[in-house]
Amino acid sequence: MVYFLKLDAFDVSLLNQNLRELKLDLTFSWFTYEKLLLEKLDSFTLKIATAINFPKHIKETDEYYALPLSEQNIYILLLCKPDRADTPLDLFYDHLPGLFWGIYRRNRESWYLYNSAKGEFPPEDVIKNAKGILSAYPRSH
8 A cells, every 4th residue: 555645844864864773674765756757666666656647646635635624525533542651552443543544545535533532522613524433442441
């Protein structure tokens, strides 16, 4: 699965230095769409780079998120997980946002995450425009 994220600029040299210190075989770099197509790419990355018009995708994504909430496809994921040191790590439950987004999220959807155990609840305008609410609670509650 491949995700494209729009990130604000940050210092990749510092990030790469930290990754080396952690002995992780990862490297990050900034590139343009044109530069990406000129690089020597593995076949999978080349297929993605030539199949997707990145500039168009970024423009359409920006336009979607600029729409009023009433015109977006809104979904809410409501968790109830206390943020306490004495709460054991639950490998399934603690990764629910990634799991739900990985399985259910589609292009041109806005997903909002709230944790009721931390007093986080969706505002009324988000609830009013939501097409669905997924609620997940740990097995121990």
